[in-house]
Amino acid sequence: MDSEPSPQNKHEQRLLKHQSEDLPKETKPRKKRFLSILIILIIILGAGYWIYSYNTAPGAYDKFAKCLTEKNAVMYGAIEWCQYTKQQANMFGKSFKYVNYKNYQQGPNIKTTPTWIINDQMYEGVQSFEKLASLTGCEI
Numbered sequence: 001m002d003s004e005p006s007p008q009n010k011h012e013q014r015l016l017k018h019q020s021e022d023l024p025k026e027t028k029p030r031k032k033r034f035l036s037i038l039i040i041l042i043i044i045l046g047a048g049y050w051i052y053s054y055n056t057a058p059g060a061y062d063k064f065a066k067c068l069t070e071k072n073a074v075m076y077g078a079i080e081w082c083q084y085t086k087q088q089a090n091m092f093g094k095s096f097k098y099v100n101y102k103n104y105q106q107g108p109n110i111k112t113t114p115t116w117i118i119n120d121q122m123y124e125g126v127q128s129f130e131k132l133a134s135l136t137g138c139e140i
Contacts (some may be wrong), residue, residue: 059094064129067138069100076107077114085114088126 004025007017057106059065079101104110107117118135129140 020138057094059092059097061095061129061140062091063097064133064138064140065092065095065098068132068136069098071118071136071138072100073116073118073132074100074102075106075114075116075135076102076104076110078104084126088114091126091129 009027044068075088077088079085081091089099089101092099104113104115107115114124114126116123116127116132118132121135132138133140
């Protein structure tokens with residue numbers, strides 16, 4: 001005995017159908033957006049960690065540069081514009097911050113940059129680490 005659904009039942013079925021259509025559905029674009037944001041966040045955090053590690057890690061010549069300063073070795077130069085002063089500084093890398101560096105205008109009769117003054121003697125031009133070590137007794 002097949003009977004036609006009552007008007008009340010038809011109304012309830014339509015209501016259920018509309019309610020199910022209104023329910024939020026998990027969509028692929030939302031998942032892709034979440035994954036994209038997550039990947040970008042991981043990249044940013046990774047880059048930040050690398051930068052922090054690089055800046056806090058000791059330089060290769062920290063001990064050598066500190067020793068030169070302890071021995072009163074002074075490097076005079078013009079790091080803003082002199083390629084040779086920049087070359088000497090770059091040899092120390094991150095450790096240059098420990099070198100006693102002064103602007104050439106602060107030095108006594110500085111004619112060439114860079115100029116090192118070690119034990120009251122002037123050494124003009126870029127100096128090798130070996131020469132600086134032999135003049136000061138510092139280990140490279």
